Amino acid sequence: MKRLKQKNYLIYMLPAIILISVFVYIPIIQNFYYSLFRMNSYTDEMVFVGLSNYKKIFADEIFYISLKNNIYYAVISIVCQVGFGTVLAILLESKLAGKLRVFFRNIYFLPSVISVTAVGLLWYFIYNPNMGMLNSLLIKMGLENFTHAWLGEPNIAIFAIIAMSQWQYVGYIMILIIVAIQKIPIELYESAQIDGANGLQKALKITIPNIKETLLVTSVITVIGSFKLFTEVYVMTSGGPYNSTQVLGTYLYNTAFMYDEMGYAAAIAVIIFVITFSVSILQIKISNSGKE
Amino acid sequence: MKKNLSILLVLIMVMSLIFTGCGGNDTPEVKDEGEEVVTIKFLHRWPQEPYNTFFEEVVSDFEADNPNIKVDMQSISNDPFKEKIKVVLGTDDAPDVFFTWPGEFTNRFIRAGKVYDLTEEMNSNGWKESYVYSQLEPFVLDEKIYGAPFRVDGKIFVYNKELFEQAGAQVPSTWDEFLTTCQKLEEANIVPIAFGNQSPWAVSHYIGTINQKIIGENIYKAYDPAVGDFSDPGFVKALEEFEKMVPYFNANANAIKHDEARNNWMAGKAAMMYVEIVEIPEIESVCTDEFRDNYGVFNFPIIEDGKGNQSYLTGYPEGFVVSGTTKHPKEAVAFLKYLTGKEVGKKEALELGYINGAKNVVEKGEIADVVYDNTQIVFEAERMVNWLDSGLHAKVCNVYLAELQKLMDGMTTPEEVMQKVQEKATEVKDEF
Structure with a gap:
């Protein structure tokens, strides 16, 4: 009887397992397999090239530019979104914010609910060199020397894009941190108050240590x-x-879609997978360590 | 017993989940008269109005004339089309008649057997002769005909007469005159050339033209991915000539879009612009009456010491082909013939302002003079030169265009550009 029950478990789990395999695990394995070939999307012809796609990637100038840009994005996002987001959250949860707390919370959160495409177009116009808001503003302020073709100059363009993302997501991270702050028992602050701690001390000694988990996860x-x-x-x-x-x-x-190099694209995908997968493992480790 | 039943039920559900959507529906519809109705799939790249309505009407007219053929029409807009067509052609569900750009863009599909060879049909009943040959030639590969032109195009300069007058500039006919004109405009504080190169296909049109004018017939070989190596010194020379005109573009050309540059030109912020003839109806439809009389066109100036035939014109038609894997070639070819023929061509000219490749579609006076006259430039050209971007292998093109953007910013030299292009071309050749 017990055995039968166990078998039943398996059968009930089967649909989920099949779906996840078909849509997640099998494609990942297939993708790795494809990365060993030279192929395109419109023919069945596949030429086995072994690991030469990977060899090519590591000699590819554009790959390193891409990787560098991703790293820029990651570092700046941690500083601005997590760092500045935390500061915002602490300020909004402190007495300073007063009655405007909810108002500001919504203001900062708002950009993150707009679709990325819409935000992208919006900022495309802000950055426009001729009629864009940013350059017009700089000229009005008498700072003509600081005007740029923001998206057209290779040294600046990626940072212009990164800046937009910071604007969009800082509020989102802020909300996550506010939730964590609200979970901190009020008694801790009360006893600190009795001991004569000021706002900054409370933030550094009580708030930050207590939201450490959330900071890591974000x-x-x-x-x-x-x-x-x-x-x-x-x-x-x-x-x-x-x-x-x-x-x-x-x-x-x-x-994949412009230069017809599906195999090469698959190899890039494998590298992205390896990077994000390692970071995810890190995340799992961290959230396990958080069990008090 | 009950348990077994539930297991069975779960299994059925799982199976139905997996196999839904796997079934095909290939049974042909049968009409009352017992005649079989064939459905062909048709894919074009104009989902916006008024073009979509135009195609709907063309399809329903065709269906009325051919009751045994049903046309299932779909459309994808320009940029996504370039990507999606590659994906759908890899499936069994490929459209029977689809839009394409002739040249390397189509040739790769031909090499993969995805395009139907029309040579036999074209040579019978005078079908081939119904087109202006310079417009059909782009669809020829290895002496076989693979498609038919739907919209002819060419690249010309448009200029603002008032600004030219202000600067005392002349309409140039040679390269040297052209540079003098630019100089004069510059001296009069007028931006000589409007240029938006955020998507770098824009610069490829200049380079394609200059390459042809300087190098001549050798470019056709150089662009062929199987043999081309870009070793001709003319390629470097072309870039050096191009560098001479770079200072006359508006500022930040790499940061603005082509349409934006065109709007600036129409607003009188620049004197000239290198545009496609198919843009003329668009310009006409949005510009003021005053502006309409105030602009003229001229051909790309001739380069006197160039080896190329100076009466060639940059610009390739766009057209349609039949899928190489179609199950109904006869019906698909019939539709293609109708779609690119004289009857649809006339409707197209009157309603959209586009001219197709069939002979004598419209007379002067039937459509706006400016459209008619400019189309004559295309028909008078001895031979068409493909757009550089769709004429090159995608990998080579990508390197070429990125390097050209760099060249415009003065971050590289003509020699370095061509060296990178040669390296990529060699790599591509090895894969053939």
């Missing part, structure tokens, strides 16, 4: 998000000018 989310970056770049520059804003996601897309 950092990991941000890093993984940085390596999956695609839409922002695709909408604003499509990787140009001359590949200076290419990130792994857009480079993968371009190689």
